[in-house]
Amino acid sequence: EDQVTQSPEALRLQEGESSSLNCSYTVSGLRGLFWYRQDPGKGPEFLFTLYSAGEEKEKERLKATLTKKESFLHITAPKPEDSATYLCAVQGNRDDKIIFGKGTRLHILP
Amino acid sequence: EAQVTQNPRYLITVTGKKLTVTCSQNMNHEYMSWYRQDPGLGLRQIYYSMNVEVTDKGDVPEGYKVSRKEKRNFPLILESPSPNQTSLYFCASSFNHRPGNIQYFGAGTRLSVL
Numbered sequence: 678e679d680q681v682t683q684s685p686e687a688l689r690l691q692e693g694e695s696s697s698l699n700c701s702y703t704v705s706g707l708r709g710l711f712w713y714r715q716d717p718g719k720g721p722e723f724l725f726t727l728y729s730a731g732e733e734k735e736k737e738r739l740k741a742t743l744t745k746k747e748s749f750l751h752i753t754a755p756k757p758e759d760s761a762t763y764l765c766a767v768q769g770n771r772d773d774k775i776i777f778g779k780g781t782r783l784h785i786l787p
Numbered sequence: 788e789a790q791v792t793q794n795p796r797y798l799i800t801v802t803g804k805k806l807t808v809t810c811s812q813n814m815n816h817e818y819m820s821w822y823r824q825d826p827g828l829g830l831r832q833i834y835y836s837m838n839v840e841v842t843d844k845g846d847v848p849e850g851y852k853v854s855r856k857e858k859r860n861f862p863l864i865l866e867s868p869s870p871n872q873t874s875l876y877f878c879a880s881s882f883n884h885r886p887g888n889i890q891y892f893g894a895g896t897r898l899s900v901l
Binding site (some may be wrong): 708709711718719720721722723726728764766768772773774775776777778779780 | 791827843886
């Protein structure tokens with residue numbers, strides 16, 4: 678069964694304190710791994726898609742990386758506006774379902 | 788403006804009273820999905836549709852129905868709602884089912900079943 682586990686559940690950082698969020702996955706033939714940002718009371722907003730091990734993508738202070746078993750979302754010198762829940766999801770080759778992890782709640786203190 | 792529109796945004800109902808949550812997208816997308824989001828459980832896919840008249844079960848389809856008669860609309864139907872269907876619901880769409888396509892989400896529908 679396809680599965681996504683995110684850690685930690687919650688993370689509090691000081692402004693400027695870099696860190697990483699983890700997404701471990703098991704999937705039958707990875708077709709894509711996705712990162713989303715979700716602000717309170719809103720729908721998730723797409724950040725990145727990664728397709729194969731070794732791939733990296735960047736957007737502003739965020740960088741996503743992928744291995745055969747996990748993905749990391751690195752946040753460099755975060756600002757308070759980066760506070761949100763970050764969601765990881767996978768799509769395998771068994772069917773066209775998308776499986777989400779439970780998310781990491783990130784809080785950046787000014 | 789590219790949009791996924793859900794209605795209503797908030798709904799309180801009673802057990803057993805049939806309801807429909809509408810979802811419409813203006814991007815000519817083929818792939819549409821419904822998710823529910825619950826504390827501690829994350830986002831779980833209820834149903835998805837690859838195109839008109841093509842629908843398939845996600846991970847938690849029990850108690851829900853969907854239809855895809857037109858490309859732009861993908862309503863979620865609860866024939867006999869129960870309290871365990873109290874949740875935050877999201878509709879989403881993407882150009883097609885291939886992973887390279889960005890999935891756009893609606894603003895959500897908060898449903899309470901008493």
